[in-house]
Amino acid sequence: MLKRAMVEAKRVLGLHSPGRNLAVFPDDTFLVSFPKSGNTWARFLIANLVRPEQKIDFSNVNSIIPGPEVTSNRALIRLPRPRIIKSHQYFDPRYPRVIYIARDPRDVVVSQYHFQRKRKLIVDDVPLPAFVDRFIAGQTCFYGSWGEHVASWLATRHGQPGFLLLRYEDMVADTPRELAKVVAFLNLDATPAQLVQAVERSSADTMRRLEKSQAQQFSSTKNTRQDIAFVRAAKAGGWRESLPEASVLQLEEAWGRWIQWLGYELLSAETARKLEVRAGQVPPDVLVGPRT
Amino acid sequence: MYPPKRNLKIWPDDVYLVSFPKSGNTWTRFLIANLAHANETVGFENIHRLVPDPFVTWKRDFDRMSRPRIIKSHECFEPRYPRVMYIVRDPRDVVISQYHYHRKCNKIEDGYPMKTFVERFLAGQTCPHGSWGENVTTWLTSRHNDPRFLLLRYEDMVADPHREMTRVARFLGVPADGDRVAQAVERSAADRMRKLEKAQADKSSLTKDSRKELSFVRAAKSGGWRSELSEQFAGQIEAKWGHIMTFLGYALATRDAASAEPELASFMPSGPR
Numbered sequence: 001m002l003k004r005a006m007v008e009a010k011r012v013l014g015l016h017s018p019g020r021n022l023a024v025f026p027d028d029t030f031l032v033s034f035p036k037s038g039n040t041w042a043r044f045l046i047a048n049l050v051r052p053e054q055k056i057d058f059s060n061v062n063s064i065i066p067g068p069e070v071t072s073n074r075a076l077i078r079l080p081r082p083r084i085i086k087s088h089q090y091f092d093p094r095y096p097r098v099i100y101i102a103r104d105p106r107d108v109v110v111s112q113y114h115f116q117r118k119r120k121l122i123v124d125d126v127p128l129p130a131f132v133d134r135f136i137a138g139q140t141c142f143y144g145s146w147g148e149h150v151a152s153w154l155a156t157r158h159g160q161p162g163f164l165l166l167r168y169e170d171m172v173a174d175t176p177r178e179l180a181k182v183v184a185f186l187n188l189d190a191t192p193a194q195l196v197q198a199v200e201r202s203s204a205d206t207m208r209r210l211e212k213s214q215a216q217q218f219s220s221t222k223n224t225r226q227d228i229a230f231v232r233a234a235k236a237g238g239w240r241e242s243l244p245e246a247s248v249l250q251l252e253e254a255w256g257r258w259i260q261w262l263g264y265e266l267l268s269a270e271t272a273r274k275l276e277v278r279a280g281q282v283p284p285d286v287l288v289g290p291r292t
Numbered sequence: 293m294y295p296p297k298r299n300l301k302i303w304p305d306d307v308y309l310v311s312f313p314k315s316g317n318t319w320t321r322f323l324i325a326n327l328a329h330a331n332e333t334v335g336f337e338n339i340h341r342l343v344p345d346p347f348v349t350w351k352r353d354f355d356r357m358s359r360p361r362i363i364k365s366h367e368c369f370e371p372r373y374p375r376v377m378y379i380v381r382d383p384r385d386v387v388i389s390q391y392h393y394h395r396k397c398n399k400i401e402d403g404y405p406m407k408t409f410v411e412r413f414l415a416g417q418t419c420p421h422g423s424w425g426e427n428v429t430t431w432l433t434s435r436h437n438d439p440r441f442l443l444l445r446y447e448d449m450v451a452d453p454h455r456e457m458t459r460v461a462r463f464l465g466v467p468a469d470g471d472r473v474a475q476a477v478e479r480s481a482a483d484r485m486r487k488l489e490k491a492q493a494d495k496s497s498l499t500k501d502s503r504k505e506l507s508f509v510r511a512a513k514s515g516g517w518r519s520e521l522s523e524q525f526a527g528q529i530e531a532k533w534g535h536i537m538t539f540l541g542y543a544l545a546t547r548d549a550a551s552a553e554p555e556l557a558s559f560m561p562s563g564p565r
Contacts, residue, residue: 021298091368091430093422144371144434151433152369156426 014074020089022068027082029097029186031065034149035088035141036111037103038168040220041234043086044202045179046186050084052194055201057210058218070219084186090144091152096162099182100153103168104264105146105251106239109135111232115220116140118228132247136254147255154258167262169236175199204234293350300346305360307464308373309343312427313366313419314389315381316446318498319480319512321364323457326476328362328466334479335488336496348497362464366421369430374440377463378431381446382542383424383533384517384526387413389510394418396506410525414532425533432539445540447514453477482512518545 010016031046033039040061047056047064056064066076067086076085087095113131116122122131131140138145144152157163164185171178176195183190190198200206208231215221221230239248245267252259252271259266266272309324311317318339325334325342334342340349344357345364354361365373391409394400400409409418416423422430435441442463449456454473461468478484486509493499499508517526527546530537538549 090371091422091426093368093416093426094420138371142372144369148369148371148434152430155429155433156422 014077015072017069017071018073018076019069020092022076022085023073024092024094024096025081025083026096028095029082029084029099030087030095031084031099031101032087032089032095032153033101033103034108034143034146036108036115037101038171039086039088039101040230041202041204041207042099042101042166042171044207045175045198046084046182048198048201049179049183049188049190049194050186052190052197058214058221062219067219088141088143090149091156097185098153098157098162099164099166099185100157101166101168101171102150102154102262104236104239104262105135105255105259106243106248106264107168107236108146109247109251110239110242112140114228114232115230118221118224118230120225128242129244129247132243132250136250147258150255150258150262154261169264172234172236204231207231207234293352295345295347295349296351296354297347300351300354300363302372302374303359303361304374306373307360307362307375307377308365308370309362309377309379310365310367310373310431311379311381312386312421312424314386314393315379316449317364317366317379318508319482319485320377320379320444320449320460322480322485323453323476324362324460324464326479327457327461327472328464330472330475336492336498340497366419366427368422368427369434371434375463376431376435376440377442377444377460378435379444379446379449380428380540382514382517383413383529383537384521384542385446385514386424387525387529388517388520390418392506392510393508396502396508398503406522406525410528414528425536428536428540432536447542450512450514453480482509485509485512 007016031039031042033042043061043065044056047061051064054060062071063075065084065086066079068076069088076083089095109132110128112135113122113126113128116131117124117126134140136145138148143149153163154165158165164181166178166181176199179195179199182188183195208229211218211221211229211231215224215226215230218230224230249268249271252266252268256266256268256271256275260272260275266275309317309320311320321339321343322334325332325339329342332338332342341353341357343362343364344354346354387410390413391400391404391406394409395402395404412418414423416426421427431441432443436443442459444456444460454470454477457473457477458468461473486507489499489507489509493504493508502508523546530544530546534544534547534549537544543549
């Protein structure tokens with residue numbers, strides 16, 4: 001009862017975090033990804049770009065590119081417009097403009113595994129393959145499975161105006177080039193020097209250093225295990241060393257079509273051949289859900 | 293005493309009845325309510341209690357409801373829904389139905405240009421649930437062929453409601469004997485629903501604050517677009533969503549399904565690289 005009254009009081013005062021109930025404005029841009037796909041790095045990059053006079057760190061990034069799950073409704077409404085808002089939501093028809101970051105699910109699952117250890121959501125001795133099972137079933141977070149998430153956005157919005165697709169791997173390989181796409185998409189006035197500065201101020205080393213001193217000032221690192229870093233490998237393709245082959249094959253079997261579509265090479269020649277054979281056929285095979 | 297909306301607490305045994313608006317959702321609610329509650333007289337005044345809508349039905353009523361619940365929704369893909377019955381309807385009919393419904397609800401005036409309405413329909417601006425294509429695509433790409441998902445076509449339900457309701461009954465795990473299904477179909481017939489609507493229009497949020505001279509239960513048939521929708525508008529809809537319509541078995545009238553861009557034969561957007 002008291003808890004309920006507190007919730008209501010917070011709502012009335014606008015102190016609650018709206019999450020998926022966020023009020024969307026027509027000039028909003030959303031920075032969307034499945035969790036553990038480089039969203040925080042992208043927030044640093046973009047925030048450093050739109051605020052070149054201010055160094056972005058873990059204590060201020062959420063006030064510039066807020067996440068509706070951890071920001072009060074009042075703060076979100078008071079944010080200067082046009083707003084850039086971080087989101088992990090699966091397709092939301094109300095989002096007018098979207099920057100979507102995709103990342104190879106074989107890396108995402110490893111990243112999420114370590115992040116959930118850090119947050120004490122799983123214990124250290126949960127075997128990675130068991131985590132992969134739950135990951136494929138969409139049970140490791142509240143945003144659907146990786147495949148459902150990617151399909152919900154790409155099958156509806158890719159190729160439409162107001163949608164920019166970025167791959168985490170491309171951002172790692174050539175950060176200034178990918179950030180330049182964001183500059184064009186957001187119609188920003190950024191000099192080449194400002195672009196370089198944003199990349200430097202958001203480097204993995206810089207972010208690791210900031211994380212050390214500011215872990216308690218950022219929602220994703222607050223009250224988590226400090227022996228596991230939030231800014232972890234910050235690279236692409238780590239799955240080749242850390243993910244058991246059986247798990248790789250499982251992920252490719254579940255989402256091979258989307259993995260290929262995004263330009264990631266399949267390890268399994270067999271899955272690749274199956275997809276090849278089905279290529280001439282129609283939809284069911286590109287759909288995401290488990291088969292009957 | 294407020295609708296829980298998206299904050300509704302979802303139980304693992306909940307079943308959702310989902311569709312884009314104007315796709316036969318209310319009719320199906322009646323059918324299911326009549327099937328599951330054979331001892332009640334199902335009407336517009338109690339449908340929100342029998343097959344509740346989180347945006348209308350009060351939280352208190354949700355809390356008191358017996359489980360498993362069957363819940364109405366128009367939302368795009370929602371991973372939290374444990375099991376889903378999804379109704380699709382030919383978008384060429386949906387647009388006409390929505391046009392008349394918006395007239396009834398005073399959202400547009402009589403004589404509102406169909407051209408403008410079709411454009412807004414295609415852009416997903418006629419309701420808050422995405423465009424028809426977005427709504428359908430998010431569900432099909434994520435859940436089609438999944439044992440937790442039952443795809444229904446409005447057209448099949450009109451053609452053979454008994455057969456389709458038998459599928460629904462099996463999915464819901466309620467008795468599907470012929471008499472029981474036949475009774476549910478009969479009690480949810482368009483004529484009967486029209487009569488109930490007349491008698492209860494002021495008692496249901498579906499009909500309460502809208503023009504009474506326009507009926508909520510309208511034609512209740514499929515293919516009306518052939519006489520009511522000009523070729524130009526049908527063509528616009530087919531150009532945008534032909535690939536989805538072909539997948540769903542709706543024959544295209546203004547273009548050749550096979551010659552529609554080949555990549556549109558799937559839900560995969562044309563590749564980035």
